[in-house]
Amino acid sequence: MCNENINFLAQRVRRLYVCDMFIRLDQVKHGELPLQKVWRYLDYPPESFDGILLWDVVDRLDDREVGRVKDNCHRMVRKNGMVVAIALSKQEITQVVNSFVIGDDYRLSLRPQLHLDLPLHIRQNRGLLKLLSPFSAVKSFIYRNGIREFLFRRK
DSSP: OOHHHHHHHHTTSSOOOOOOHHHHHHHHHTTSSOHHHHGGGGOOOTTOEEEEEEESGGGGSOHHHHHHHHHHHHHHEEEEEEEEEEEEOGGGOOSSOEEEEEOGGGOEEEEEOTTOOOOOOOOOHHHHHHHTTTSEEEEEEEOTTSEEEEEEEOO
C-alpha cells in the first residue's frame, strides 16, 4: 500500500492497520518465505475490524489462496462489518503488478510495482462473488478504466 493511500485512509478512520501481502507473496514465489508463514501476518483476533480493504490481492492469488484470505477476513471482521475487494477487469490485464492509488477527487489509478513478480488470476464478476461467499454482496462498481470494486458485508 502506498503512502498516498495510507495518508488518505488514516485521516478518515480511528485506527488503521496495513499489511502488504504483495511483498510477502513475492517472497513466497522466490523461495524466501514458505506460503504457510504468509498467513501469520493476518493473525488478528476474531472480530478485530469494522472493515477490511483488499487492494488487487484477489487477482494475485489462486482460488485456494483466495479462500484462505476470505476465511481470515470472515474471522477478523465484526458481524455486519464490511470488506471491499478491488480487482482488475480483462481490459486492464497486465502481468505487471500494480498498486491502486487514491488520487484527487477520490479517483483510483494504477501505479506499476515493477519490483514484484506475481501471477495474475482475472476472474469474472460471478466468480469473485462466489469465491467471497459467505459474505453478502452489497454493491459493485466498474470504473471506466477497468477497475472493479465490490462491497461485501459479513452476515
